[in-house]
Amino acid sequence: MAVLEISDLVVSWDPATRQRLPVVKADVVARLRAAADARAARIVERIPTDGPNLDDAAVDRLLVRAHTELQRLGEELHMAQRFAEMLVPVLAAARDGGVHPLRVVDIGCGLGYVVRALASSGVLGPDVELIGVDFNPALVGEAQRLAVEERLPCRFVCGDAFALDEDATLYLSNGVLHHFPADALGTFFRAQDRPATAAFVHYDIAATRLAPLGAWIYHRARMREPLGRHDGVASARRAHGDDVLLAAAAQASGMETFLFEPTRHANPFCAAMRPVIGIRPALTARFRAELGRRAKGLVGPR
Amino acid sequence: MIPITLGVLALVDGLFAGFRAATGRNARIRKDAYNRRAAWRGLGVGAAGAAAVGLLVAIGIAVAADPGQRYDELVSAGGRMLLVLLPFAAVVVLSLISYLLLPMRESTFVMVLALGPFTLVRPAVAAVAGIVAAVGSTDRLVWLVAAVATASVLMVEPAVHRRWYSEPV
Numbered sequence A: 001m002a003v004l005e006i007s008d009l010v011v012s013w014d015p016a017t018r019q020r021l022p023v024v025k026a027d028v029v030a031r032l033r034a035a036a037d038a039r040a041a042r043i044v045e046r047i048p049t050d051g052p053n054l055d056d057a058a059v060d061r062l063l064v065r066a067h068t069e070l071q072r073l074g075e076e077l078h079m080a081q082r083f084a085e086m087l088v089p090v091l092a093a094a095r096d097g098g099v100h101p102l103r104v105v106d107i108g109c110g111l112g113y114v115v116r117a118l119a120s121s122g123v124l125g126p127d128v129e130l131i132g133v134d135f136n137p138a139l140v141g142e143a144q145r146l147a148v149e150e151r152l153p154c155r156f157v158c159g160d161a162f163a164l165d166e167d168a169t170l171y172l173s174n175g176v177l178h179h180f181p182a183d184a185l186g187t188f189f190r191a192q193d194r195p196a197t198a199a200f201v202h203y204d205i206a207a208t209r210l211a212p213l214g215a216w217i218y219h220r221a222r223m224r225e226p227l228g229r230h231d232g233v234a235s236a237r238r239a240h241g242d243d244v245l246l247a248a249a250a251q252a253s254g255m256e257t258f259l260f261e262p263t264r265h266a267n268p269f270c271a272a273m274r275p276v277i278g279i280r281p282a283l284t285a286r287f288r289a290e291l292g293r294r295a296k297g298l299v300g301p302r
Numbered sequence B: 001m002i003p004i005t006l007g008v009l010a011l012v013d014g015l016f017a018g019f020r021a022a023t024g025r026n027a028r029i030r031k032d033a034y035n036r037r038a039a040w041r042g043l044g045v046g047a048a049g050a051a052a053v054g055l056l057v058a059i060g061i062a063v064a065a066d067p068g069q070r071y072d073e074l075v076s077a078g079g080r081m082l083l084v085l086l087p088f089a090a091v092v093v094l095s096l097i098s099y100l101l102l103p104m105r106e107s108t109f110v111m112v113l114a115l116g117p118f119t120l121v122r123p124a125v126a127a128v129a130g131i132v133a134a135v136g137s138t139d140r141l142v143w144l145v146a147a148v149a150t151a152s153v154l155m156v157e158p159a160v161h162r163r164w165y166s167e168p169v
């Protein structure tokens, strides 16, 4: 049975015009019930409506609240440092290879925690432009507001992961891959295999058997919003396996692809994050050298 | 020693409860001042709760037929409470230290496997401590104090959250 996330169902965009489309509450509730997810259906039933449709403003408020809580998880799991651990070596390799200008684009950035944290710490260097992309304007607007408030050198724009306007030296994402069906992942990775791209680093939940239990405990302890608690567990249940990710990433045929410290190298018992990495073959040697001992954690396709 | 240890535990727990009450409500990157302030608020509310418990104890002793015996009853109930609370507090403190000191990947596991679940079981631990303290005594005041103390510790986080952090900043 399909595992659904509420946050995917309560907003809808016209892929061509990127206009927001109305979402009929009864349709969402029916889909969730058809997926045998009565709890999610009840959560959606509580969202205010505007006629038969979900009220856009109420949905936006709810998503901003849930993402604000989600940021705490990213902070506790040191996601910004984990990205820096991969990005600093990639960008060093790119600089060496004469790539300029350097630009990092976060796909599905939500409130842009990773981009804002990287901008705030300055670890990537002042020559790196930082941009966050998300198709939800409410989240993009909030991310931009937060960045301005703290005077962080980064910016946020609306866009679709499958039709990116921005070229980038490096594409990254955090907790986004599981939102796409396995058969769309190839398209997602291919869309990033552009002349300007040096690498991508996409972190997502490792699909272990105990990941849903770990996610339940952790989201229950750390989030208050029922939507966030629900979607956190659903994310762990629908996370893609290592082989699925590696096979899809390999469709970016101009890249060498790896997982970094997949679950067999780490703790198999709980919800953990691990990245799928793609890098231009010309940069791989330097990337490995920069990683040092940690390069042993890179695992390519079997 | 037992009353002081309990008081210190309640205050430290208040600091953490205040911190937790404010989490997930501020998406800024630099928020040390915000977190500190929340912890102080938790401490304040926790101290008010502890003072209420202290007052209850003082009145209970003052009106007792045998104040000395009642004091001893209360202290031994407090000792039973600590039997439950201290091991839990020790494990939490150890996990916190490892979270802060370990490299980022290992510290993630401490967070997901230990500190997250500890937050979840904390109310149950407090309740068990209250029950263990109460059932060892036949003095109704001991029951009342155990119940009020447990409730006052558990209400710090919701109270701070409702008063100051019900909406994202």
Ligand SMILES: C[S@@+](CC[C@H](N)C(=O)[O-])C[C@H]1O[C@@H](n2cnc3c(N)ncnc32)[C@H](O)[C@@H]1O
Pocket (backbone or CB within 6 Å): A070, A071, A074, A107, A108, A109, A110, A111, A112, A113, A133, A134, A135, A136, A139, A159, A160, A161, A162, A173, A174, A175, A176, A179
């Ligand atoms: C689980 S959230 C992760 C948010 C953020 N990366 C973080 O770590 O907090 C997934 C995000 O992906 C965005 N998203 C999903 N599909 C997308 C698409 N096709 N294009 C752009 N963004 C998308 C959603 O709007 C949402 O903000």
